Amino acid sequence: MTLRHATLHQLRSFPVLARHLNMTRAAEELHLTPAALSIQVKQLAEAVGLPLHEQIGKRLFLTEAGRLVDAASRDILSRLAQLATDLAETQGLERGCLRVSMVSTAKYLVPRLLGEFCRVHPGIEVALEVINRDEILDRLVRNQDDLYIMGRVPEGLSVVVQTFMDNPLVMLAPADHPLAGLRAVDPARLEGENFILREQGSGTRLAAEDFFASHRLRPRVRMTLGSNEAVKQSVAGGLGLAVLSEHTLALDVASGAFAILDVQGFPLLRHWYAVYPMGKQLSTVSRTFLEHLAAAGAAQAAGARNYGPEL
Incomplete structure (x- = not known):
């Protein structure tokens, strides 16, 4: 043979x-x-x-x-990709490729951080995948990328995890909702409300379901959608409430279509994570981008940057 x-x-x-x-x-x-x-x-x-x-x-x-x-x-393909990285590193940080996969919600944040990184290092080629959580985990297991950006640490996998930024989840409602403008709304008042949730397996949905369970709420799930944009449009149309990352609202500040409800326990504080397989040898480009993410998170924590909107 x-x-x-x-x-x-x-x-x-x-x-x-x-x-x-x-x-x-x-x-x-x-x-x-x-x-x-x-x-x-x-x-x-x-x-x-x-x-x-x-x-x-x-x-x-x-x-x-x-x-x-x-x-x-x-x-073979993994070894060839590593060879390309090794050869690029002989020419310094200004050459090479950075392969990043991220969950769809991160598209409101990470491309901006990648843009800043590439302006400082213009010779670096970036390959970016925006996919759902299940696809992220599949690529992670197959070691197809350098870094994986997600809002929930994978369970049962041997990985290295770096927390780099807060990811607050807020309760979104139509602007004319009766609870809009009220202070410290008791979660019990959400009983009987219609909710629009992300798809099963979504980190945002899991966080919302944990909140409902902790307060013994039985939300009426009116719709399940696989897109943050579709969720926002449905909320604006009066179809229900939603729990979304504050980062997804960055371009909706002036729309006047939404209200963020002041519900006790909200915002739900979650985090953004950069993940890669345990034992993976990171390239200089990958390590430098991790440092860039950490610096952006530190700036957010210090109040030097505002990544979230005020509706």
């Missing part, structure tokens, strides 16, 4: 198929047609000399050879 005819392009494509186990979705991620991806996988199987997947009904499964090729491909 020889693998000399296997190409790097095929080795990059196969782990995507192995992750989705769906030719169409994998092809979409790779910006290929399903037919083109199918040809690549077939050619890789021919180079290996064994089938890499099998179709049972409408479902696709990896063969044992496919699982071995998937693991080896990811190892």
Whole structure:
């Protein structure tokens, strides 16, 4: 058996198929047609000399050879990425790549911090993924990025965690809500209110559910949405209350569409975390960006920067 005819392009494509186990979705991620991806996988199987997947009904499964090729491909790609980083570091901090994945709520904060970082280090290339928590954890397990930004520390994984900034959660209501403008609202007055929550597994939703449970509230969940913007628009439309990160409201200060309720126990103080696998050797670029995040958090704590709005 020889693998000399296997190409790097095929080795990059196969782990995507192995992750989705769906030719169409994998092809979409790779910006290929399903037919083109199918040809690549077939050619890789021919180079290996064994089938890499099998179709049972409408479902696709990896063969044992496919699982071995998937693991080896990811190892090869990881080593090549590390080689690129090592070579860049021989040229100093002003060259190299920073790969960051973050949960969607962090898009209201982290791109600004990345922008500041890149203005100081303009030669650094940034690859940024904005995805949901489940996808973040999948990428973390696969060690696909340098750093992972999230609002809740992953459980059951061997990781290094750096807290870098507060992430207060607020109770959002339509501007004309009866509780708007009242002081120290008793949580019991939320009983019977309609709520719009983020999707299951969201750190924001989990924090809200912990609050409800601690006060023995049974919220009426009117809608579950996977987007902060959709949640805000639904609140503005009078469909219910919501618990959101204050950072998500940074561009809504002047809209007049919302009120932040002064509910006892709010804001719920959470944090932003930068996470990476235990034992991972961080590049100089990654370590410097972690220092940048820590400095931004220290500035926020000192009141030198205001990342949250006042509605």
